[in-house]
Amino acid sequence: MERVSNKSKLIDKRYLLPFVLVTSLFALWGFANDITNPMVAAFQTLMELPASEAALVQFAFYGGYATMAVPAALFIRRYSYKRGILIGLGLYALGAFLFIPAAANQSFAFFCVSLYILTFGLAFLETTANPLILSLGSRETATRRLNLAQAFNPIGSLLGMSVASLVVLPGLWSDKRDAAGDLIYSNLPAAEQAAIREHDLAIIRDPYVALGVVVLIIFIVFLCVVIPNLQGQKTVRVNNIATLKNLWRNKPYRLGVVAQMFYVAAQIMVWTFIIQYADNLGINKASAQNYNICAMLLFLCGRFVTTFFMRFFKSGTLLAVFGFGAIIATLGAICIEGMVGLYCLVAISFFMSLMFPTIYGIALENVSREDTSLGAAFLVMAIVGGALMPPLQGMVIDQGTVFGMPAVNFSYSLPLVCFVIVTVYALGCRKIQK
Numbered sequence: 001m002e003r004v005s006n007k008s009k010l011i012d013k014r015y016l017l018p019f020v021l022v023t024s025l026f027a028l029w030g031f032a033n034d035i036t037n038p039m040v041a042a043f044q045t046l047m048e049l050p051a052s053e054a055a056l057v058q059f060a061f062y063g064g065y066a067t068m069a070v071p072a073a074l075f076i077r078r079y080s081y082k083r084g085i086l087i088g089l090g091l092y093a094l095g096a097f098l099f100i101p102a103a104a105n106q107s108f109a110f111f112c113v114s115l116y117i118l119t120f121g122l123a124f125l126e127t128t129a130n131p132l133i134l135s136l137g138s139r140e141t142a143t144r145r146l147n148l149a150q151a152f153n154p155i156g157s158l159l160g161m162s163v164a165s166l167v168v169l170p171g172l173w174s175d176k177r178d179a180a181g182d183l184i185y186s187n188l189p190a191a192e193q194a195a196i197r198e199h200d201l202a203i204i205r206d207p208y209v210a211l212g213v214v215v216l217i218i219f220i221v222f223l224c225v226v227i228p229n230l231q232g233q234k235t236v237r238v239n240n241i242a243t244l245k246n247l248w249r250n251k252p253y254r255l256g257v258v259a260q261m262f263y264v265a266a267q268i269m270v271w272t273f274i275i276q277y278a279d280n281l282g283i284n285k286a287s288a289q290n291y292n293i294c295a296m297l298l299f300l301c302g303r304f305v306t307t308f309f310m311r312f313f314k315s316g317t318l319l320a321v322f323g324f325g326a327i328i329a330t331l332g333a334i335c336i337e338g339m340v341g342l343y344c345l346v347a348i349s350f351f352m353s354l355m356f357p358t359i360y361g362i363a364l365e366n367v368s369r370e371d372t373s374l375g376a377a378f379l380v381m382a383i384v385g386g387a388l389m390p391p392l393q394g395m396v397i398d399q400g401t402v403f404g405m406p407a408v409n410f411s412y413s414l415p416l417v418c419f420v421i422v423t424v425y426a427l428g429c430r431k432i433q434k
Contacts, residue, residue: 015136023149025129029122030156038164041275046174047108052394059387060112064119066384072127073377082227088124089219096212103205131376143361144310150357151303158296165289171203243371256363257378259425263355265385266418269393280408295349302353316430319358323423326351330416
């Protein structure tokens with residue numbers, strides 16, 4: 001492997017406080033991401049939906065990123081990073097509080113709208129925080145700095161998963177089973193189902209409302225601190241057409257947006273349907289969520305391990321190595337039935353750990369500072385892959401069996417294709433970095 005220089009400071013001392021505060025936002029959207037993933041399985045049972053329709057939770061969640069990423073970038077270019085963060089936190093809180101009327105109306109569509117608005121806020125936060133972290137120091141250490149900040153994302157994710165595993169999923173009456181392991185809820189009279197539905201929707205609602213309160217407190221903190229606006233230009237004079245032309249001519253950036261879209265699609269598919277994979281092995285939802293937590297622990301460890309190795313090796317090389325690892329682990333999840341297949345599925349998360357920030361950093365490596373905010377927007381917009389692919393995977397799972405194997409196993413062919421695309425991108429970037 002080719003080595004890199006290790007002379008530049010990772011974080012400029014004068015920007016240490018902004019770095020710490022902005023890094024906290026990574027945990028904040030990690031919590032939202034990973035308390036939401038298990039809701040697909042919860043709504044599937046509670047609302048008696050097919051997997052493809054329940055996956056619309058992810059379509060709404062990641063669709064909000066696709067809708068708002070570019071408007072967020074244009075806002076930031078016109079105003080400032082700090083205002084972008086404040087708008088993001090405000091929309092985040094609003095979406096969380098909308099879970100109150102959604103639960104009262106017992107409407108799956110209303111929950112999806114609430115998540116859609118919540119992720120308007122996340123789009124603002126990610127479009128702001130990622131390029132801001134890149135700018136708080138030298139370009140040479142930018143990708144490593146982003147990997148360090150992104151390492152705190154799975155800490156929030158673990159907290160979200162823990163709330164889902166310890167509070168939400170065990171509290172769902174709709175997931176109770178009889179001695180044979182079959183769901184009781186689907187065979188109950190309509191009146192009893194209605195009572196259970198009211199109880200379970202309140203269980204789902206409460207963590208989001210509490211999250212909204214936390215977000216409002218963080219809003220007040222950011223209102224009181226100074227956040228540097230390092231965009232390389234006066235924010236009142238921007239040329240968006242020139243920026244778009246510059247970005248389009250930048251091949252590593254252009255292909256990076258495509259690679260990011262497929263990576264996010266793979267990540268969301270891997271995590272969303274771990275519960276269904278385990279359920280196919282006779283494991284209940286609350287216990288299955290523990291495998292999601294194990295996956296996130298591996299993901300967190302991988303973030304810190306790869307941040308260390310980036311001191312010595314090129315990011316493109318590490319991305320390629322981890323891409324091959326993800327391909328091998330995914331093949332295991334597809335081809336090996338039983339617990340070993342589930343272990344392979346969990347192991348994928350270690351190899352995914354460096355992908356998002358590394359693709360992000362490589363794509364923006366040769367993008368000028370004045371073009372970074374809009375460039376970041378399209379990389380955040382690429383999160384739309386997480387909206388488009390899970391419903392397709394859900395449609396495969398609904399088939400029951402495919403080519404003689406459980407459909408849930410075969411469905412992981414979709415993330416496999418995504419990891420191949422990411423690995424091809426990594427190999428191309430490795431040649432450029434050489």
